[in-house]
Amino acid sequence: NHLYRSAILRFNNxxxxxxxxxxxxxxxxxxxxxxxxxxxxxxxxLIADHANEEVEDLRGKLIAPGFVDMHV
Numbered sequence: 001n002h003l004y005r006s007a008i009l010r011f012n013n014x015x016x017x018x019x020x021x022x023x024x025x026x027x028x029x030x031x032x033x034x035x036x037x038x039x040x041x042x043x044x045x046l047i048a049d050h051a052n053e054e055v056e057d058l059r060g061k062l063i064a065p066g067f068v069d070m071h072v
Contacts, residue, residue, distance in 0.1 A: 001028035002035075003050055006058035006061055010065055025063055037065050051052060 024046045026039040039046055041046030047055075 001026055001053055003053055003055040004058055004063060005055050007062045008040060008065070009062060010040055010068075019037075022059070023055070023063070024050075024055070025030065025065055040065055045048075 004027070006023060006025070006027040008020040008025060009016075010018050010020075012018050020040075020042055022043045023041060024039070024043040025037065026046070027035055028038045030036045039049070
């Protein structure tokens, strides 16, 4: 798995925007080996499940998983 710590802008299951000022994004392989988002949310809530994994610290940056073409 690859873990990224940063601010995260995403949408929840109700299609509402969620901003995590200190978030964690976990990316890893699915059953076909494709890299997919396995977990995303508040860093403090998720890090215990990944205690022995290295986290790439990107604080000060913003990750927006799922946005394909934002026209920014």
